[in-house]
Amino acid sequence: MASAEFGRAVHRWRDRVSPEAAGLPAGGRRRAAGLRREELALLAGISVDYVTRLEQGRAAHPSAQVVEALARALRLSGTERAHLFRLAGLAPPGPETVPAHLTPSVQRLLDRLTGTPVAVYDASWTLLVANPPYAALMGDPSGWRGDQRNGVWRHFHGLGARVRHTPESLRGFEAALVADLRTAAGRYPADQRLRRLVEELRAHSARFAELWDSGAVGRHEAARKTIDHPQVGPLTLDCDVLTVAGSDLRMMIYTAEPGTEDAERLALLTVLGTQALAG
Structure with a gap:
């Protein structure tokens, strides 16, 4: 069998x-x-x-x-x-679908960044893997299934992120999310999961539909973000989004300025995350 x-x-x-x-x-x-x-x-x-x-x-x-x-x-x-x-009786994903394979080089980077919150997303902002410090910082994603693992879907469904936004930063963030999704949809037009995701978001969220139909443009840039953590309080961290050429993977990395209270809180969360994984 x-x-x-x-x-x-x-x-x-x-x-x-x-x-x-x-x-x-x-x-x-x-x-x-x-x-x-x-x-x-x-x-x-x-x-x-x-x-x-x-x-x-x-x-x-x-x-x-x-x-x-x-x-x-x-x-x-x-x-x-x-x-x-x-x-499994399935056709292997081809070049017409959003890549979800972690390349060996990306895996090695994850292995070396064990003390740094890192998550890897595909081109449609579906979470592929999050290391323990990231889970400790942003919330454990291990129980998320299907569309719950997509960052665009989570945002426009109001499933709260811990990142604090101003009205201006929120507008820019939403425009970047929708622009990224539109770019992915154009690059992978045969990806049925991505097409269904866009249709569902347009039907569910008037804000998403407005941004999608307006052709809003934006891109993710390095920024300082404040994360409201339920255990250790607010942390202000640098957030970098790196795109892996050739695979369309996005690595989201959070770091703290050395010697600050934010760095101490992040180090504590890293220990908590490792303990949770080992437990």
Whole structure:
């Protein structure tokens, strides 16, 4: 059965990824060098029960989003990722769809920025991965599913972000979001998920529809942002958005000026985030 072969492949690749390679603490005695099921579930943003059923061949037809998340968590090469999609009975994503594959170089950057809040988004602002400091700073996204992982959808659905805005900065932020989405829609016209996202947002939000129809332009720039954190209070941080040439990935990175109270609060959050991941 294809589902059984899919499960065997996931299990085999899970065994070869060490927790250290995935940015996780090794933690105690282990029967195998690879990831535990609960660790793979955490990294992929799915339940442990679902990982178990997939590996045992008891869950058929995983979605493209689940397969993509597993491929990222398992650090598959492009060829292995395509093979996993085929085992799931899905066509591997082609050049006409928004890229969601973390390149090895981006993964290495994430591995080296363990003390810095970093999130990686695709061209449509769908969150692909957030490291523990980012989750501690901005809220844990591990339970988000489907459109909930899209930053544009979350903003125009009023699912509160912790970033403080002035009326002027809010207008600029919204214009940049919509402009980015329009650019992605033009670049990947065959991406059905992106087309459906735009249609849903236009129907739901008059503000989004106004910006979309007006052809509003904008772009994300480096900025100082204040994040209202429920535990440590406000932090004023530098936010940089880096676009990865050739893959259309966006890395959002928050840093603090050294020696400031903001830096101390960010360091505390980083410790809290690591402890939460290890717990």
